[in-house]
Amino acid sequence: MGPGAAGPVAVDRETLRLALVVGGLVLAVLLGFGLGRLNPPANPAGAAPGGATSAAAVAGDHSHAPGTGAHSHDGATVTQGGGDGATGLSISSAGYTLVPSGPEPTAGRAGELRFQIRDDRRRAVTRFAVVHDKPMHVIVVRRDLTGYRHLHPTMSADGTWSVPLPPSDPGAWRMYADFTAVADDGRQVAAVLGADLAVPGGYAPRPLPAPATTATVDGFTAAYTGTPEVGRAAPLRFRVTAPGGGVAPLEPYLGAYGHLVALREGDLGYLHVHPEPVRDGDAVTFWLTAPGPGRYRMFLDFQVAGVVRTAAFTLTVA
Numbered sequence: 376m377g378p379g380a381a382g383p384v385a386v387d388r389e390t391l392r393l394a395l396v397v398g399g400l401v402l403a404v405l406l407g408f409g410l411g412r413l414n415p416p417a418n419p420a421g422a423a424p425g426g427a428t429s430a431a432a433v434a435g436d437h438s439h440a441p442g443t444g445a446h447s448h449d450g451a452t453v454t455q456g457g458g459d460g461a462t463g464l465s466i467s468s469a470g471y472t473l474v475p476s477g478p479e480p481t482a483g484r485a486g487e488l489r490f491q492i493r494d495d496r497r498r499a500v501t502r503f504a505v506v507h508d509k510p511m512h513v514i515v516v517r518r519d520l521t522g523y524r525h526l527h528p529t530m531s532a533d534g535t536w537s538v539p540l541p542p543s544d545p546g547a548w549r550m551y552a553d554f555t556a557v558a559d560d561g562r563q564v565a566a567v568l569g570a571d572l573a574v575p576g577g578y579a580p581r582p583l584p585a586p587a588t589t590a591t592v593d594g595f596t597a598a599y600t601g602t603p604e605v606g607r608a609a610p611l612r613f614r615v616t617a618p619g620g621g622v623a624p625l626e627p628y629l630g631a632y633g634h635l636v637a638l639r640e641g642d643l644g645y646l647h648v649h650p651e652p653v654r655d656g657d658a659v660t661f662w663l664t665a666p667g668p669g670r671y672r673m674f675l676d677f678q679v680a681g682v683v684r685t686a687a688f689t690l691t692v693a
């Protein structure tokens with residue numbers, strides 16, 4: 376921009392400068408747009424509406440009056456997934472972020488899991504809807520799909536959730552927080568957020584067991600019928616036999632006669648499963664939607680005489 380510059384060469388330089396300036400502005404706008412999309416506005420004073428709008432848009436098909444209690448959350452969990460319907464693949468989704476704060480677990484020793492759910496203004500969420508009998512469901516599993524735990528933490532007044540963590544083997548673990556948050560305006564947003572947890576030590580991953588439709592735990596045998604389908608809810612009917620034979624006297628657990636979680640091998644995507652609250656004869660039915668072909672590990676929690684046990688199945692979806 377020097378005033379002394381003249382002649383055709385100088386004009387070219389000015390043109391080049393202009394091109395660089397315009398190009399830089401375009402790049403800056405594109406970057407700003409991209410970052411804005413990745414990070415909901417952090418400035419609580421000015422920028423809240425953008426974040427709130429995007430959260431509302433994501434939750435669009437899942438608006439309830441507050442206090443409706445247990446309900447299906449098919450729609451919302453499917454819409455906020457990793458692109459194909461699996462959830463739990465992201466630490467932040469639908470305007471909510473999982474923020475673990477617990478101490479690093481020590482292999483073989485009991486620990487504590489601690490975390491908050493924060494909204495798009497970085498405030499700890501303290502209002503949650505009760506779904507399947509609990510305001511917060513936490514699943515912890517090692518990345519080789521062993522060591523499954525289903526925990527129900529309690530929340531302190533500041534929105535920090537905590538729960539004792541049983542002794543864990545070394546390795547990379549995955550935790551999922553499955554919840555329905557209640558926003559300021561009463562809107563309910565269902566989400567499954569996931570984060571990795573490291574347990575230091577030598578990690579010897581175990582291969583996934585072969586596919587089977589029966590599984591045994593403490594002498595109980597769980598078996599299921601039904602064929603999961605890609606992109607469509609299909610019923611799976613589970614029956615549990617007692618150690619001495621005969622139908623196990625299942626007790627209600629989490630608003631149904633059992634609780635089912637399915638995780639995908641490879642990325643540990645969390646599948647949506649919807650229980651039938653009533654029994655179908657001696658069977659317990661769950662509706663499962665497989666996001667794609669592959670191998671999955673299903674964990675059926677059932678309760679007999681006050682004790683919850685977990686039967687695990689490997690499943691191949693064609």
Ligand SMILES: [Cu+2]
Binds near residue numbers: 526
């Ligand atoms: Cu739970």
